[in-house]
Amino acid sequence: MLQRVNPSESNNSMVPVGKADFPLPFKQALEYCAPVREAWNIVHIGMLLPEAHQIYVCADNCMRGVTMTAAEMGEADRFHCVIINERDMLYTNLDEITIEGVTDVLNKLDELPPAVLLFTVCVHHFLSSDIEHIYRELESRFPGINFIRCWMDPVMQKNHLFPDVVERNAMLDKVPLRDVNPKQVNVFGADIPLDKDSELEKMIENAGCIVHEFPRFETYEDYLKIGEGRINITTYPAFKYGADNYSERTGRTNLYMPSPFYYEEIDEQLKTLSEVLGVKMPDVDELKVKCEDRLSELKKELGDTPVFLDYMAHTRPLGLARMLLNYGINVKRVYLDAVMGEEENDFKFLKENYPNLELCATVRPVMRVADRKQDGKVLAIGPKAAFFANTEFFVDQIECGGLWGYTGIIKLCDKISEAFGTPKDVKKAVSIKGAGNRCLPFE
Amino acid sequence: MRETYKIVPVYSGDVSGACSALYELEGMVVMHDPSGCNSTYNTFDENRWYEKESLIFLSGLTDTDAIMGNDKKLIDDILEAAKELKPKFVAITNSPIPYLNGTDFDGICRKIENELGIPAFYIPSNGMHDYTIGAGKALMIAAKKLMKDKAQPAADAQEIGVQSTGDMAADDQPSDSQTTRSEAEADIIEIEEIKVNLVGITPLDYSKENAVSDIKEWLKSSGFTFNSSLSLDTSYDEFVNAPDADVNLVLSSVGMECAIYMNEKYGIPYVVGSPIGDMAKFIAEDIRESHENKKNINSYKRVAYGSGEGLVKLIGEPVFMGSMAASIHILTGRTAQVIVPTEYKTDLLGSGDIAVTGEEEIEKALNADKDRTLEIIGDGMYTRIAPEGVRFINVPHLALSGRMYQNNK
Numbered sequence: 045m046l047q048r049v050n051p052s053e054s055n056n057s058m059v060p061v062g063k064a065d066f067p068l069p070f071k072q073a074l075e076y077c078a079p080v081r082e083a084w085n086i087v088h089i090g091m092l093l094p095e096a097h098q099i100y101v102c103a104d105n106c107m108r109g110v111t112m113t114a115a116e117m118g119e120a121d122r123f124h125c126v127i128i129n130e131r132d133m134l135y136t137n138l139d140e141i142t143i144e145g146v147t148d149v150l151n152k153l154d155e156l157p158p159a160v161l162l163f164t165v166c167v168h169h170f171l172s173s174d175i176e177h178i179y180r181e182l183e184s185r186f187p188g189i190n191f192i193r194c195w196m197d198p199v200m201q202k203n204h205l206f207p208d209v210v211e212r213n214a215m216l217d218k219v220p221l222r223d224v225n226p227k228q229v230n231v232f233g234a235d236i237p238l239d240k241d242s243e244l245e246k247m248i249e250n251a252g253c254i255v256h257e258f259p260r261f262e263t264y265e266d267y268l269k270i271g272e273g274r275i276n277i278t279t280y281p282a283f284k285y286g287a288d289n290y291s292e293r294t295g296r297t298n299l300y301m302p303s304p305f306y307y308e309e310i311d312e313q314l315k316t317l318s319e320v321l322g323v324k325m326p327d328v329d330e331l332k333v334k335c336e337d338r339l340s341e342l343k344k345e346l347g348d349t350p351v352f353l354d355y356m357a358h359t360r361p362l363g364l365a366r367m368l369l370n371y372g373i374n375v376k377r378v379y380l381d382a383v384m385g386e387e388e389n390d391f392k393f394l395k396e397n398y399p400n401l402e403l404c405a406t407v408r409p410v411m412r413v414a415d416r417k418q419d420g421k422v423l424a425i426g427p428k429a430a431f432f433a434n435t436e437f438f439v440d441q442i443e444c445g446g447l448w449g450y451t452g453i454i455k456l457c458d459k460i461s462e463a464f465g466t467p468k469d470v471k472k473a474v475s476i477k478g479a480g481n482r483c484l485p486f487e
Numbered sequence: 488m489r490e491t492y493k494i495v496p497v498y499s500g501d502v503s504g505a506c507s508a509l510y511e512l513e514g515m516v517v518m519h520d521p522s523g524c525n526s527t528y529n530t531f532d533e534n535r536w537y538e539k540e541s542l543i544f545l546s547g548l549t550d551t552d553a554i555m556g557n558d559k560k561l562i563d564d565i566l567e568a569a570k571e572l573k574p575k576f577v578a579i580t581n582s583p584i585p586y587l588n589g590t591d592f593d594g595i596c597r598k599i600e601n602e603l604g605i606p607a608f609y610i611p612s613n614g615m616h617d618y619t620i621g622a623g624k625a626l627m628i629a630a631k632k633l634m635k636d637k638a639q640p641a642a643d644a645q646e647i648g649v650q651s652t653g654d655m656a657a658d659d660q661p662s663d664s665q666t667t668r669s670e671a672e673a674d675i676i677e678i679e680e681i682k683v684n685l686v687g688i689t690p691l692d693y694s695k696e697n698a699v700s701d702i703k704e705w706l707k708s709s710g711f712t713f714n715s716s717l718s719l720d721t722s723y724d725e726f727v728n729a730p731d732a733d734v735n736l737v738l739s740s741v742g743m744e745c746a747i748y749m750n751e752k753y754g755i756p757y758v759v760g761s762p763i764g765d766m767a768k769f770i771a772e773d774i775r776e777s778h779e780n781k782k783n784i785n786s787y788k789r790v791a792y793g794s795g796e797g798l799v800k801l802i803g804e805p806v807f808m809g810s811m812a813a814s815i816h817i818l819t820g821r822t823a824q825v826i827v828p829t830e831y832k833t834d835l836l837g838s839g840d841i842a843v844t845g846e847e848e849i850e851k852a853l854n855a856d857k858d859r860t861l862e863i864i865g866d867g868m869y870t871r872i873a874p875e876g877v878r879f880i881n882v883p884h885l886a887l888s889g890r891m892y893q894n895n896k
Contacts, residue, residue, distance in 0.1 A: 045513070046513065046540050046541075046542065046572070047572065047573055049571060049572060055571055072547060073547070073563075073564035073567060073568065074517060074544040074545065074546060074547070074564045074565065074567075074568045075522060075525065075544055075545045075546075075547045076544055077525040077526050077529055077545065079529060079530075079536045079537040081526075081530055102583075103500070103583050103613070103614040103615040104497050104498070104500040104501070104614060104615055104616060104617060105500025105501060105502045105503065105524075105527070105582065105612075105614030105615070106500075106524065106527075106582075106583070106614055107497050107500075108496070108497055108498075108499055108500050108503065108527050108531060108532065109524075109526065109527030109530065109531060111492070111496040111497055112496055112527075112530075112531040112889045112890075112891075115496050115868070115888070115889070115891060116889075116890065116891065120494050120496070120871070121494060123494075124491070124492060124493050124494070125491070125492045125497070126488075126490050126491050126492075127490045127491075127492065127497065127845075128490065128615070129490075129615045130586075130613070130615055132490075133583070133587065141490065144488065145488060145490050145491050148488040148491045149491045149492075149493060152491070152493050153493070166521070166583065166584055167583050167584065167587065169550070170553075170584055170587055171587070198521035198522055198523040198524060199521040199548060199549060199550050199553060199584055200549075200550050201521065201522060201523070202521075202522065202547070202549045203549055203550055203551055204550070409542070409544055409568040409571065409572060410571060410572070412540055412541075412542060412544075412572075413540055413542075413572065471537055475537070477530060484891060485889075485890040485891050485892075485893065
């Protein structure tokens with residue numbers, strides 16, 4: 045029988061924020077993977093590019109996860125692979141296997157796709173593959189295909205960029221520049237569509253423009269139309285690297301407007317947008333009052349119920365904790381493994397004002413055998429918090445849920461209220477891979 | 488090209504196989520692989536992950552640690568976790584980058600073993616093979632490292648003529664009497680306690696919740712005593728005591744290497760086959776024969792399912808599908824042909840069966856003799872390349888379709 049061990053300071057898996065280090069509160073060592081599947085992976089993200097196909101060139105074990113992701117999405121016909129083995133790596137030319145494998149796959153298709161997201165992998169780095177040669181050759185063999193240069197190279201992610209950041213960058217890198225459409229604003233946001241009631245969308249509408257974002261694309265032409273965007277707004281941190289590069293390439297205005305909880309930060313972002321779009325600011329004083337009323341009401345509803353939240357629900361988990369704590373809501377614990385740079389102020393604020401708030405790792409080994417039983421009712425915000433707190437009262441949200449700004453705060457309060465009163469099946473919810481996508485095994 | 492897959496997924500990899508085989512043995516298994524690589528295994532290849540805890544972790548390998556050969560980090564991280572969680576053993580699997588680097592896993596394991604005072608062993612793997620290879624090696628090496636000694640030493644076993652694969656090849660050839668063996672013959676049950684291990688049973692091939700209990704029930708009703716499951720619905724103690732068995736029943740190709748090892752080390756003979764349908768009675772008979780004569784037997788190959796009327800094709804893991812082929816032949820007299828896309832198949836193909844590699848060969852094999860093919864039995868993912876107009880019976884195989892056809896509702 046395995047022994048139960050709970051996260052604690054002594055096993056470096058839980059630490060009060062008052063004693064926590066920034067940006068890594070926990071030692072990076074062996075990693076556990078909780079059975080929470082809702083995060084999007086590189087396959088899900090790539091499928092946001094309509095009509096494009098994905099081809100991966102890697103070993104069996106690495107291929108398995110991506111091929112099954114596509115199968116579960118019902119998108120197997122847009123997913124292909126080239127398997128590499130010892131012979132390919134040690135005795136033959138990996139570049140040639142890559143080129144010939146991709147060629148073979150494409151020649152087998154009834155119709156060539158307009159774009160291919162080609163994923164080379166860790167071994168291409170380690171064997172010093174000539175990536176330029178690979179793409180030059182493929183582009184000459186298939187001149188009608190837009191080859192998008194992606195990587196599935198998790199060995200690089202701790203010291204360099206995450207594969208999804210590289211993928212988002214690659215997707216924008218191959219957008220051809222077109223004449224500006226003055227009525228189009230590109231939003232490089234989360235994988236979930238921006239909430240149409242958000243101040244962000246409303247201001248864009250008021251400027252006579254439309255929001256153009258990946259989750260709303262239906263055709264490959266929609267993707268190409270990115271090149272017509274008047275300005276670019278980035279709301280999702282994982283898109284920032286690609287959006288910055290794209291904006292530099294195109295010379296078009298780029299605004300970074302992540303989804304904060306701190307009123308001054310929201311106001312500052314809205315002010316910048318109003319200047320760029322040439323439209324009026326929304327009545328932020330009224331919005332603030334609405335937010336404060338809703339948060340106060342939420343406090344009454346929740347009482348002293350302990351609240352656990354996680355980094356999956358929102359890209360600013362510490363900002364969310366700070367806001368809820370400021371309204372008297374009993375946030376006990378935040379599940380995260382690292383603190384994002386843009387949360388440093390929230391981290392410092394919490395350290396000073398709420399030093400007993402617990403930060404708890406999700407990947408530290410003891411989390412595998414941690415006791416998930418709770419005394420009494422617990423509310424969770426986010427799927428990992430729901431799993432670890434073992435509560436059926438949870439907000440099932442990832443990547444900010446498309447919410448933004450003051451309206452986002454009010455809508456999040458509504459979601460929390462609903463979650464507090466309506467139990468859900470945790471196992472079923474967290475088992476769905478890439479929340480918001482089709483996941484055939486659970487239909 | 489054999490390497491390309493247009494629409495069919497690949498099978499679970501060797502690392503997943505190793506983790507699956509060791510899952511319930513109360514050890515700690517570490518995949519030496521970058522962050523993120525473990526979710527593949529525990530999402531698609533492991534249906535116990537949510538409900539049943541197991542100490543399976545990832546090392547979180549980085550490019551700098553790989554390039555600089557920082558094995559100390561791996562060792563220190565394992566020691567830290569093991570001291571906290573107190574596993575019964577430590578096993579390490581490999582992945583493409585440490586494989587390329589030639590990491591000295593045996594040396595790493597020796598160091599860990601010395602520090603912790605518990606067995607530590609390496610499962611040779613590199614992410615470039617399928618689950619049958621990884622799980623098979625994991626079971627065999629765990630057997631070597633963990634199983635207790637038996638009263639009858641290996642030398643005695645050699646004296647009474649027990650041998651490994653070489654002997655089995657001679658004992659599984661269909662003969663006239665074997666191909667026509669009747670139910671009456673199979674019904675003979677002697678009253679003698681024969682202890683049987685189930686070898687090579689993991690959810691990757693046997694994903695139904697009651698798989699082990701059903702086979703245990705069948706063993707009991709056939710007059711046998713269950714000894715150990717290697718290694719589903721089991722425990723460390725059960726695994727360690729496996730040498731107490733009289734016969735190993737090899738339920739999948741995953742169990743072959745372990746059964747061969749136990750045959751050589753402990754003199755335990757093995758029978759290969761899964762008690763599916765009408766094969767169950769014959770397997771029971773073969774277990775008795777194996778026990779009496781200390782002979783290794785492949786039960787399904789004794790049934791000459793490669794000749795008969797009509798043609799039924801089966802595709803998948805050779806022991807399970809071979810047993811099903813034999814069962815169908817016994818019941819209907821039809822020709823059955825097993826198409827084997829999984830990797831471990833030494834001595835496991837019956838006459839007329841074919842080994843294939845890659846989607847192109849699989850498609851060709853499924854579509855050959857289309858006019859004569861009455862039906863195809865296999866995982867539903869193969870419907871995408873199966874011939875149109877031929878009935879396809881979906882027998883979900885977790886190692887291929889993952890969660891697609893499991894009961895997730």
